[in-house]
Each structure stands twice: as structure tokens, then as C-alpha cells.
Amino acid sequence: MAEDTWSETAFVSISKIGGSDVEFATITETVDVDFGNKEFDVINTLKGGRLVKFNPQEPSTVTLEAYPIEAGTASGTEGKGFMDLLYASDATQPLSINFDRTRTKVRIAILWTDDTNVTTATDAISEGSNALRIVLKNGYVTSAKPSFTDGILKYNVTIKCPAFDKSANPNGLIESTDGSTSAILAELSAYTA
Secondary structure, eight states, X not given: OOSSSOOSOOEEEEEETTSOEEEOGGGEEEEEEEOOXXXXXXXXXXXXXXXXXXXXXXXXXXXXXXXXXXXXXXXXSBOOOSHHHXXXXXXXXXXXXXXXXXXXXXXXXXXXXXOTTOOSTTSOOOTTOEEEEEEEEXXXXXXXXXXXXXXXXXXXXXXXXXXXXTTSOBOEEEEEEESOTTXXXXXXXXXXX
């Protein structure tokens, strides 16, 4: 790896199930990922021993601090707003997004890389380049909270993803490559059912 740390830049891509990847790095300041805990309980026995009872892994949470300029993203591949991920989309200007009961599955991909050919979080990583990618799918945007406290409109957006789907397939993936000539990260396939 050319550097000691990943810093300054990253790619963030969010896709609705069956939809196209939309890039949000240009309006996002921070990304925090909280992988769900794999907790356990302890059962005390009469002899003084301890039995471990494993609990299912908790949902993972991604929190974005972002500066959207529109209510949602009507078209294109650059994210302009988040409300269409929380509620039903509106694809025509002017955007009008009503509160509703819609819950749309999403996939979020976050990528750090030194590959200068990369333009999205879902791109393949070239031979000899370094990268670290986190992918969480089958999740939901659970909140998009606007704030104008500091004199600039900022949103805190939360996406939550269960650890597994109903068939026990994993919803999370962490992958990396160390720049070896034979180690290449493949492009992420489209997010479909």
C-alpha cells in the first residue's frame, strides 16, 4: 500500500433494489459504519460455571452527514438528495415527495482506493491497486434528518441492514486488496432481488 492510512477521499454509492447505483460522495462529508454486534448472554450455573448463549447478530448501521441540494435524485448518477430513499420517489421536476409507508430496500457500497481509474464505489479495482470496500445490502433508510443549526443545510441519514436475509444469506461484505498484481476486486454486480 502506498499510504499508511485511508484518508481524505472515499466513494459512496447507494442503489435501490432493481435500480441504478447513485453516487453520493460529492455531497457527503462523513460516513460512520457500525457493524451489528454479535452479542451473547451468560447463564450462571449452580456450580459457579458460566454457559454462553449466543444472540443473533444485530443490524448494521451506516450514518452519513451530507449536504443535499434537492429533496431527492430525480435522474442521473449523482445523488442530490435523500428523501426519495426514505419515501416513494418522484422523478419529475419540481420534486414533490410525500410522507408515505413505502420502504424500499437499498444497498450501500463504500470504497477507499488508490486506483485513479475508479469513479464509483462499485467499480472494479485494477491490478496493482489497493482498496477496501464495505457493502451492505437489503437494508432500509430509516431516517433523513435535516438541520440548519450551523447556517448550512445538513442531513444526517441512517441506513440499517440486517446481518442476513430470510434464507440466511449474508447481507454484508468487507473486501480488500493489497495491491498484489494477481489480487483484483471485481466490479459489484447490479443490485437486484
